[in-house]
Amino acid sequence: MKKDLISITDYTKEEYLRIMELAADFEKNPNQDLLKGKVVASLFFEPSTRTRLSFETAISRLGGRIIGFADVGSSSVTKGETLHDTIKMVSNYADLIVMRHPLEGAARYAAEISAVPVINAGDGANQHPTQTLLDMYSILKTQGTLDNLNIFMVGDLKYGRTVHSLLMAMSEFQNPIFNFIAPDELLLPEEYKMHLREKGIRYFEHREFTDIISAADIIYMTRVQKERFADPIEYEKVKNVYILRGKMLENTKSNVRILHPLPRVNEIHTDVDKNEKAYYFEQALNGIFTREAIIAYTLNLK
Amino acid sequence: MEEIIKKKLKVSAIRNGTVIDHIPARNLFKVITILGLDKIENQITFGTNLESEKLGSKAIIKVSDKYFEDDEINKIALIAPHAKLNIIHDYVVTEKKVVEIPSQIQGIVRCVNPKCITNNESITTKFTVVSKASLAMKCHYCEKITDQEHLHIL
Numbered sequence: 072m073k074k075d076l077i078s079i080t081d082y083t084k085e086e087y088l089r090i091m092e093l094a095a096d097f098e099k100n101p102n103q104d105l106l107k108g109k110v111v112a113s114l115f116f117e118p119s120t121r122t123r124l125s126f127e128t129a130i131s132r133l134g135g136r137i138i139g140f141a142d143v144g145s146s147s148v149t150k151g152e153t154l155h156d157t158i159k160m161v162s163n164y165a166d167l168i169v170m171r172h173p174l175e176g177a178a179r180y181a182a183e184i185s186a187v188p189v190i191n192a193g194d195g196a197n198q199h200p201t202q203t204l205l206d207m208y209s210i211l212k213t214q215g216t217l218d219n220l221n222i223f224m225v226g227d228l229k230y231g232r233t234v235h236s237l238l239m240a241m242s243e244f245q246n247p248i249f250n251f252i253a254p255d256e257l258l259l260p261e262e263y264k265m266h267l268r269e270k271g272i273r274y275f276e277h278r279e280f281t282d283i284i285s286a287a288d289i290i291y292m293t294r295v296q297k298e299r300f301a302d303p304i305e306y307e308k309v310k311n312v313y314i315l316r317g318k319m320l321e322n323t324k325s326n327v328r329i330l331h332p333l334p335r336v337n338e339i340h341t342d343v344d345k346n347e348k349a350y351y352f353e354q355a356l357n358g359i360f361t362r363e364a365i366i367a368y369t370l371n372l373k
Numbered sequence: 374m375e376e377i378i379k380k381k382l383k384v385s386a387i388r389n390g391t392v393i394d395h396i397p398a399r400n401l402f403k404v405i406t407i408l409g410l411d412k413i414e415n416q417i418t419f420g421t422n423l424e425s426e427k428l429g430s431k432a433i434i435k436v437s438d439k440y441f442e443d444d445e446i447n448k449i450a451l452i453a454p455h456a457k458l459n460i461i462h463d464y465v466v467t468e469k470k471v472v473e474i475p476s477q478i479q480g481i482v483r484c485v486n487p488k489c490i491t492n493n494e495s496i497t498t499k500f501t502v503v504s505k506a507s508l509a510m511k512c513h514y515c516e517k518i519t520d521q522e523h524l525h526i527l
Contacts (some may be wrong), residue, residue: 078516153494153495154490154494155494155495172490173488173514174488174489174490174491174493175486175488175489175490175514175515175517176484176489176491176512176513176514176515176516177490177514179488179490179513179514180491180494180514183377193516194490195488195515196488197515197516197517198516291378313500
C-alpha cells in the first residue's frame with residue numbers, strides 16, 4: 072500500500088519518531104542520491120514560494136528530478152482541466168506527487184486518484200502536515216525531547232491550521248501542557264479542546280499575552296490576519312496585543328525557543344531576532360531535512 | 374383497529390415484502406432514490422401527504438418481495454429518522470425495525486464547507502459520523518464538521 076501523507080493524523084507516534092530520526096540523519100548528511108533516476112511532481116495550484124522552494128531543495132539534495140508548476144497560470148488548469156484529470160495524468164509520469172491546492176480536501180482526493188504516493192503541501196485551511204513535522208523536529212532538536220513540554224500557542228488559534236496539527240501531534244506524547252493565548256475572535260475551536268480533555272491533557276486559555284510565558288518551553292507564534300475579523304474595529308483593538316518583544320523574554324526559561332511557521336508580519340518584533348531564544352529561521356532550515364525524511368520514508372528509500 | 378383499516382384503505386396491503394412508514398412526506402422521493410426503488414422491477418405502492426400526528430404529513434412505501442439489509446435501509450436515517458419498517462410475510466407483520474444513523478455516510482449529504490473539494494469538483498461525498506445524538510459528520514476530504522442545522526441532502 073502506498074504511503075500518502077495528507078493529514079498529520081495519518082502517521083502514528085512511531086512514524087513521527089521515525090521521521091525525526093531520519094531528519095537528524097539528513098541534517099548530518101543532506102546530500103544523498105536516494106532519488107537518483109526518480110521524477111517528483113511538484114504541483115502548486117496556488118503559489119507558495121517558501122514551501123515550494125523547501126520541497127524542491129529537499130528533492131534536489133536527494134538527487135531527484137522535478138516536474139510541475141509553481142502556480143495555475145502556467146498549467147492546464149486555466150484551460151478548465153479538473154483536478155482529477157491533472158492528477159491522473161501526472162501520476163503516470165512521476166514517482167511521487169507533492170501538491171498544494173487552495174481547496175480543502177484536494178490532497179485526500181488526489182491521493183485516491185493517484186497510483187503514486189501524494190504528499191500534501193497544504194490544502195486550503197485544512198492540513199499542512201510537513202510543516203507540523205518540521206515544527207516537531209525543531210522542538211525535539213531544541214528541547215532534546217517531545218515529552219513533558221509546556222507549549223504556548225499565541226495569536227490566531229481559530230483558523231491557524233499549523234496550530235491545530237501541532238496540537239494533535241504533540242498530544243500523542245507524554246504529559247504535555249498547552250497554554251493558549253488568543254483574542255476572543257480567534258479562540259481555539261472546541262473540537263480541539265475536547266480532544267485534549269478526552270486524552271486527559273492539561274490546557275489553559277488566556278486573553279493576555281503577559282509574563283505567563285515564563286513557564287514556557289516552546290512559544291509558538293502565529294499571524295493575526297486582518298481578513299479573519301468580521302469587524303475591522305475588533306482587529307484594530309487586538310492587532311498590537313499579540314506581539315512578542317525582546318524584553319518580554321527576560322524572565323523566560325533558558326531553554327525556551329520561539330517558533331513561527333513564517334512568514335511573519337509584525338507579531339514578532341525584529342528585536343527578538345538576535346535573541347538566542349529566537350528559532351524561527353533555523354526552524355525553516357529544518358524543513359529541508361524533515362522533507363527529505365518524509366520523501367525517503369514515503370518512497371520506502373530508508 | 375380503526376387506524377389499521379384506514380391505512381389499508383389508503384395504500385393497499387402487500388402479501389410479502391417491506392413497508393416503510395413514517396417517512397416525512399417532503400422526503401419521499403429522496404428515500405425512493407436513495408434506496409434505488411426507481412430502478413427495481415418489484416411492485417411498489419406508495420402514499421404521500423397522509424396525516425401524521427408526529428410528522429404532520431407523512432409518506433408510506435410498500436415494496437413487494439423485497440427485504441432490506443440494515444446497511445441499505447440505514448442510509449435513509451438522515452432524511453427519515455423516524456421511519457419504521459414492517460417486514461411482511463403472507464400479510465402478517467413478522468418483524469418491526471427502526472432505522473439507525475450509520476457510522477459512514479456516502480453521497481447523500483453535501484459538505485457544509487464551500488471550500489471543500491467535493492463542492493467544487495464532481496466527487497461523491499463521504500462522511501464519518503462523529504456524533505449521532507446531535508448529528509455531526511466529519512467530511513472525509515476537508516475534515517470539516519457538518520451538523521443537523523447545516524444538513525443539505527443532495
